[in-house]
Amino acid sequence: MAEPEPIMAEKEVLPIIVPGYTFATVTDKISAIVLTRKTPRGWYFGLAISFALFMCFLYAVSVLLIKGIGVWGVNIPVGWGFAIVNFVWWIGIGHAGTLISAILLLLKQDWRTSINRFAEAMTLFAVACAGVYPVLHLGRPWLAYWLFPYPNTMSIWPQFRSPLVWDVFAVSTYATVSLMFWFVGLIPDLATLRDRATGKVRKVIYGMLAMGWRGSARHWSRYETMYLLLAGLATPLVVSVHTVVSFDFAISILPGWHTTIFPPYFVAGAIYSGFAMVMTLSIPIRKFYHLEDFITMRHLQNMAKVMLATGLIVAYGYSMEIFMGLLYSGNPHERFQMLNRMTGPYGIFYGALILCNILTPQLMWMRKVRNSVGALFVISIIVNIGMWLERFVIVVVSLHRDFLPSSWGMYSPTRFDWLTYVGTIGLFLTLLFLFLRFLPAISIFEIRTMLPAAEIKEKH
Amino acid sequence: MKQIRTPLFGLLAEFESPTDLVRAARATYEAGYRNIDAYSPFPIEELSEAIGFGHNRLSLIVLIGGIIGGLAGFGLQYWAAGITYPINVGGRPLNSWPAFIPITFEMTVLFAALAAVLGMLALNGLPQPYHPAFNVPRFAQASNDRFFLLIAKADPHFTHEGTLEFLKSLNPREVSDVDR
The missing domain is CATH 3.30.70 (Alpha-Beta Plaits)
Structure with missing residues (x-):
């Protein structure tokens, strides 16, 4: 009865997985990247560059630890420079991984299956990059554990009414839950690698990580329950994390920060930048590892559509800021802040932000653009830059001119600010290259469930 | 035979x-x-x-984990900010519960997620090397x-x-x- 349908559907909807695969060929194709295929030279090349950048990070952090936070460009009035800009940028990027693995799972969006594994890995690595910034920014990073509530000889406790303490709990919970979500998702695939590995060392390592998984029906049943529950827990968690990050700003009284629109607008922006990053990463990965059969044009197009939707929410946020600042609030400081943002000394950044985040992505309305891998790649990088500019405008431009002209100032990053930023990109890419080499970048068992052969043919 | x-x-x-x-x-x-x-x-x-x-009993374990996490999260803040280290911040009450909600929520999610993963492994008897x-x-x-x-x-x-x-x-x- 459903026979004539696919012909129509095929024209309209591209396949999630190119037809013709069996359970065994799916296993072979994905596990070969880790187990049998020769490590491509490009991998060594990429890892070498990433690792060199990571060394910049270690250098910059060493100097910071020896000399103090004065090596950065931060000072009064701009006390939150690159460190907080980059913190918010990285943690926002992480959010797409959780969105793909949790929210799209609950919404039964099958296409998530091909990209959820490395999107989750991206989340973890981005949160790792984000996490170092607030700690380094503390001034005495070696006392970071003072942020946690523990009985101590000073008999004092953290100030739980402060959004900065909320942030500690939100980000550490997010990191923990993301790690667990990612790891339990890997267990069945680690068992596959254990059973297929030839070397003794590999067998032992993958075997220990797989924890004796054998695919029992009872185990699968509890596993599926757990996975759904984790998705259900991660969904409000991901929304709460960027909400709490936005509270760091919104709870203050600074014009440009003190606004109720921040939580939803930050969450939408996070998902927007995260999808841009998933796109930036998945396009080269699918090409270099020949995974076009699993990460098809359908995935790229869907991601483009998610970016369009979240980009419009972000555009709404910007419009609301302008409306509130210039027209509605009637507050001279709010009004000045908005005008300063557009026409002040950092005005060019605001213009670039609108160009990168609002105007350029509108090209994706055109089917031709959505069908072009190159165009999507370029747009995704532009959005990444735009979202970084957004955080720069919010953090630096709001701070540099507050209520009293006598306390105004300018901020410019030093070379240690740049080295730390470039260094975390190196850390992120280093972890990503190691992940691609040693773990399956696509969930093998979930791809198996997508094949037609996985369907149980009932005859009653 | x-x-x-x-x-x-x-x-x-x-x-x-x-x-x-x-x-x-x-x-x-x-x-x-x-x-x-x-x-x-x-x-x-x-x-x-x-x-x-x-x-399977996993859902119940997760529910209990979440409840314990929520109570522990709020209890910790109430005890620290209200009983053992009371500080007057801008005239707010010591038990300023709306400000305690974000951490209570995060702790609920953390404990429930830990209960889900550890509960699944425990009920499945994993890790089981042999x-x-x-x-x-x-x-x-x-x-x-x-x-x-x-x-x-x-x-x-x-x-x-x-x-x-x-x-x-x-x-x-x-x-x-x-x-x-």
Whole structure:
């Protein structure tokens, strides 16, 4: 009865997985990247560059630890420079991984299956990059554990009414839950690698990580329950994390920060930048590892559509800021802040932000653009830059001119600010290259469930 | 009766498709076997029902974990900010509960998620480095493209001959002895 349908559907909807695969060929194709295929030279090349950048990070952090936070460009009035800009940028990027693995799972969006594994890995690595910034920014990073509530000889406790303490709990919970979500998702695939590995060392390592998984029906049943529950827990968690990050700003009284629109607008922006990053990463990965059969044009197009939707929410946020600042609030400081943002000394950044985040992505309305891998790649990088500019405008431009002209100032990053930023990109890419080499970048068992052969043919 | 050489754990039948396995599992359950298990390289909803495994207690464990996390999170803040280290911040009450909600929420999610993962592993008896099924060389395919059904010797209906005959009647690709 459903026979004539696919012909129509095929024209309209591209396949999630190119037809013709069996359970065994799916296993072979994905596990070969880790187990049998020769490590491509490009991998060594990429890892070498990433690792060199990571060394910049270690250098910059060493100097910071020896000399103090004065090596950065931060000072009064701009006390939150690159460190907080980059913190918010990285943690926002992480959010797409959780969105793909949790929210799209609950919404039964099958296409998530091909990209959820490395999107989750991206989340973890981005949160790792984000996490170092607030700690380094503390001034005495070696006392970071003072942020946690523990009985101590000073008999004092953290100030739980402060959004900065909320942030500690939100980000550490997010990191923990993301790690667990990612790891339990890997267990069945680690068992596959254990059973297929030839070397003794590999067998032992993958075997220990797989924890004796054998695919029992009872185990699968509890596993599926757990996975759904984790998705259900991660969904409000991901929304709460960027909400709490936005509270760091919104709870203050600074014009440009003190606004109720921040939580939803930050969450939408996070998902927007995260999808841009998933796109930036998945396009080269699918090409270099020949995974076009699993990460098809359908995935790229869907991601483009998610970016369009979240980009419009972000555009709404910007419009609301302008409306509130210039027209509605009637507050001279709010009004000045908005005008300063557009026409002040950092005005060019605001213009670039609108160009990168609002105007350029509108090209994706055109089917031709959505069908072009190159165009999507370029747009995704532009959005990444735009979202970084957004955080720069919010953090630096709001701070540099507050209520009293006598306390105004300018901020410019030093070379240690740049080295730390470039260094975390190196850390992120280093972890990503190691992940691609040693773990399956696509969930093998979930791809198996997508094949037609996985369907149980009932005859009653 | 055939003499059993090594200590036997059970019999393992191999199938080529998930549909065959589900059919075989149903037939086995209907034949009265209860100490059975089925193995597949991906989750099959019908399979756990077929071997008579219904509801699992994981949801309850997660609920309890979440409640404990929430109470612990709020309790910690109430105790720290209200009892042991009371500080007047801008005239706010010591128990300024709206400000305690974000951390209470995060702790709820953290404890519930930990309960979900650790609960799943504990109920499944993982990590479990050894299981007799791994003694069958073909079982390595259970994580690739083959589907297995195991009837344990501990089952009261189990006889080596009879169970072997029964499994062969289900059209398996192969039936093998599982050494303990």
